[in-house]
Amino acid sequence: MHPVDSHQTPSPVAEEPTVEARRVRGRKRKDREDAEEKGKKRRRSSEPTETCEASGDLARAKFLDKYWEYDQLGEGGFGAVFAGFRREDCFPVAIKHIQDKHCLPPLCLHGKELPAEVAIMLKLAAEKDDSAGMSAPIQLLDWYDLSHELILVLERPDCASDLADYTAVNGGSLQEWEAKNIMRQLVDAAIGLEKRHIFHSDLKLQNILIGIGRISPCVRLIDFGLSEIVQKDTVITRFRGTRRHMPPEWYYHSEHMPGPTTVWQLGIVLYEMLHKSVFTTRGFLNKELKISSGLSTDCKHFLRLCLKMAQARRPTLTELQRHPWLTNCTS
CATH class of the missing domain: 3.30.200.20 (Phosphorylase Kinase; domain 1)
Incomplete structure (x- = not known):
């Protein structure tokens, strides 16, 4: 028999972990928990996407x-x-x-x-x-x-084309009496939108349809993709229309209001109906664009009012509606 060794190596005993070791273990445990939570979120987020795609496929089929x-x-x-x-x-x-x-x-x-x-x-x-x-x-x-x-x-109205094509087919400009008939309808339409607090923001030849199947051309408005629901005197600090048509107040101060901007855009529409040239705000401000001297006095006055530099000096849509050029049926 071998004598019992009084100096046997003791069984290993776990040492008390250091503070740093506890921190490392805590970080690892937290990382595992975060990874599990992210996995759960990914699984949850994938469910609506699949549902949305299925819903989109069903809508397309319909x-x-x-x-x-x-x-x-x-x-x-x-x-x-x-x-x-x-x-x-x-x-x-x-x-x-x-x-x-x-x-x-x-x-x-x-x-x-x-x-x-x-x-x-x-x-x-x-x-x-x-x-x-x-x-x-x-x-x-x-x-x-x-x-x-x-x-x-x-x-989709029958026998209709946009006002840009309609004007081009008629030699690049319209007779004043026909432009007046179209403008009268446009002002009425703009008032209808304003009463409902809708700002089209991009009235131009390309967004106006002209029905040509009748004795008198019928006006329709299209493309409300840039429109907003706002009060007419709201100050807007973004411009969402056609850049070359921005009103002077935006050009100089980076703000504008729905009412005066709509009047400015109507002035541009009228200018392009009556002149064989494309309107740009920069060109107008630089006095490169002239109002034709062959237009009637009332028509020129109406156009100059719409294109007033200061928005406060432009008429309201209701005032435009009552302008002699629109109300006088003989000129």
Whole structure:
């Protein structure tokens, strides 16, 4: 027998961890917990995305079941517009594809958040009445949310072209009497929008349709993609219209108001209807653009009022509506 060694090596005993070791273990445990939580969040976030994509596929299928789509009619900053027909009755429609719906700021309508253009067109439809000008805005017939893309189905008037093409076909400018008829309808339409606190913000030849199937051209307004719901005297510190048409107050002070800006834009529309030249604010400020001396006195006065440099000196839309050039049917 071997004698018992009184100096046997003792069984290993765990040492008390140092403060630093406890910190390292705590960090590792926290990292594991964070990783697990991130994994849970990724799994949760993937579920709505899949649901949204499925919802978008369903919306696209519904759209294709209901409409035929044909040739492209035009293209803008947010997407393209195509001619189409409703399958059940061959009713002509315009189909607007907005490739990235997130480029449209959301608006709240009756407690529901909607893409701005949809909300504004639904508001117009709900508040439509028999007053002059309220038939001018084009109507929204249908709309489809395809996850990232938005499809708007709009009415498409027969025998209509935009005012830019209409003017070009007529030699690049219109007769004063015809420009007056169109401007009278435009002022009525602008008043209708203003009463509903809607600021179109991009009134120009390309956003005005002219129906030519009647004795008198009928005016329709299109493209409410840049529109806003605001009071007419609200000071706006962003400009969302056509850059070459910015009013002088924005040009100099980087702010403008819906009412005076709408009047300025109507002046530009009238100028381009009556002159064979493209209007730019810079050109007007530099006195490179002249008002034709061949126009009637009342017409020139009306145009100069719209294009007043100071927004406070421009007339209101109601004052424009009562201007002698529009009310006098003989000139």
